[in-house]
Amino acid sequence: MRAIWKGAVAFGLVNVPVRLYAATGEHEVTLHQVHAADGGRIRYRKVCSVDGEPVTMDEIAKGYETADGELVVLTDDDFKRLPLATEREIEVLEFVPAEQVDPILLGKTYYLEPDKTAAKPYALLRGALEDADRMAVVKVALRQRESMAVLRVRGKVICLQTLLWPDEVRAADFPILDADVTVKPAELAMASSLVDSLAADFDPSQFEDRYDAALTELIEAKVSSGDTQSLPQPPTQDGGGGGGEVVDLLAALQRSVEKARTSRGASAPEPAPAAKKPASRKKAAAASDDDAPKPTRAKKAKAKAS
Template sequence: MRAIWKGAVAFGLVNVPVRLYAATGEHEVTLHQVHAADGGRIRYKKVCSVDGEPVTMDEIAKGYETADGELVVLTDEDFSRLPLATEREIEVLEFVPAEQVDPILLGKTYYLEPDKTAAKPYALLRGALEEADRMAVVKVALRQRESMAVLRVRDKVICLQTLLWPDEVRAADFPILDAEVTVKPAELAMAQSLVDSLAADFDPSQFEDRYDAALTELIEAKVSSGDTRSLPQPAAEEGKEGGGEVVDLLAALQRSVEKARSARGGAASSDEDAADDEPAAKPRRKRAAAGDDEPKTSGKATTKAPAKKAKAKAS
C-alpha cells in the first residue's frame, strides 16, 4: 500500500507520528463508454460554455452562483486565507462511547501506521481505546478540507474513519410512517420466527458479488470465442503520431513560406514563380499582374508581352 498522508496524532501531550493508508478499495470490472459503430472511446473535454473554446486546468477557477444569479469567483489566494486545521496533525478532541456514533455518519476508513520511532506511544493510544471501549473524536484536514473523524481499533491497527457533518445527514420525512398501522400478535410472532430461522453470526467472506463474477465470466467467454475487435486508435493520438501533426506542420510551413516571400519582396516572388509548375504558377501570375512595378522576368510572361503590344498596334 502507498501512504496518502503523513502527520501525527496529537494525544494530550503525546504526539504519535503516523502514516495514513486507504483501508478499502472497491473492486469492479472496468468498463469504458465506446462508440458502438467503431469502438472508439468517448472522451469528455472541458469547454467554456460562453465561447465554446477548450479550457486547460490552469485556466479553471471555482465559482459560486448566488440566488439572484450573480457569480462569485474564488481564487487559490482566497482559499489560502480560509481557516483550516493543520494539515499534518490529527487532533484528539474527546473520547465517546462507540455506541453513540450513529453508523450513518461513518464515511471512508483509513489505516494509521506508526512511525518507526512511535511504536510505544501508538500502542499506548491503542490500549487506551480498547480498555475504555470508546472512540476518539478527532479533526483532520484531508485534501484541503477539514473533516470530523473517529479513531477506533481493528485487530492491532488504529483506524481513522471520517464522519459526515450533522447537517450533511438528511432527515427521513415520510408522512406515511406517521400513519396508524395495526400489527396482529400472530403476525409479529411469525416475523420473529423468520428472524430466528435466519439468525447467524456475520461472516462477510461467505458472500459473493454475483454480478461482478457473471460479468467477468461473460467477458472471458467473448474473448475465448474470438468475439473481439482491434482496439481503435483515437484521432487525437493519430494526430500526435502523424496525421493531425502533419497537417499542423504543413500549415505552419505554408505560413512560414508566405511570410518569407513577403519579406523578400516582389522580385523574389517572381523568381520562385518561374521554378513552379503550371498549376501552381497560375495564381502567382495573376498576383504578379496586379503589381505595376513587378518585373515580368519569367519565360511565360515574356511571351505574352509582345502579343499585348501587337494588339495595341492593331488597334
C-alpha cells in the same frame, strides 16, 4: 499501499507521528464507453458554456452562484489563504462510547501506520481505546477540507473513519411513517420466528458479488471464442509536437479549397500548362512590356496635371 497523508495524532501531551492509508478499495470490472460502430473510445472535453472553446486545467477556477444570480470566482490563491489549523495534525477532542456514534455518520475508513519512532505511543493510544471501549473523536484536514472523524481499533491497527457533519444527514420526512398501523401479536411472533431461523454470526467472506462474477465470466467467454476486435487507432497520432494540429489544419484547408472549387463550378483541378521552350531575349523583353500593368485613367490624369 501508498500513503496519502502524513502527520501526527495529538493525544494530550503525546504526539504520535503516523501515515494514512486508504483502508478500502471497491473492485469492479473496468469498462470504457466506446462507439458501437467502430469501437473508438468516447472522449470528453471541458468546454466553456459561453464561448464554446475548450478550457485547460490551468484556466479553471471554482465558482459559487449566489441566490440572486451573481457569481463569486474563487482561485487557488483564495483557498490557500483559508485557515486549516489541523492540516498536519489529527487532534483528539474527546472519547465517546462507540454505541453513541450513529452508523449513518460513518464515512471512508483509513489505516493509521505509526512512524518507526512512534511504535510505543501508538500502542499506548491503541490500548487506551480498547480498555475504555470508546472511540476518539478527532478533527483532520484531508484534501483541503476539514472533517470530523473517529479513531477506533481494528485488530492491531488504529483506523480513522471520517464522519459526516450533522447538517449533511437528511431527515427521513415520510408522512406515511406517522400513520396508525396495528400489528397483531401473532404477526409479530411470526416475524420474530423468521428472524430466529435466519440468525447467524456475520461473516462477509461467505458472500460474493454475483453480478461482477457473471460479467467477468461473460468477458472471458467472448475472449475464448475469439469474439474480439483490434483496438481502433485514431487517423492521426499527436506525437507531442503539434503534428496532429498541423494535419487537422491541412485537412481543413483542403476542404476549403474543394468547397471553393465546387462553388465556382470547378469539380476538378485544371491541368497544369505544358512547359514551353525559353523565348529569345527580344521576345522575352517584348512579353515583359506587354505583361506590365498599364496606367489607369486616374494615374494618367494625375501625371498630366503634374
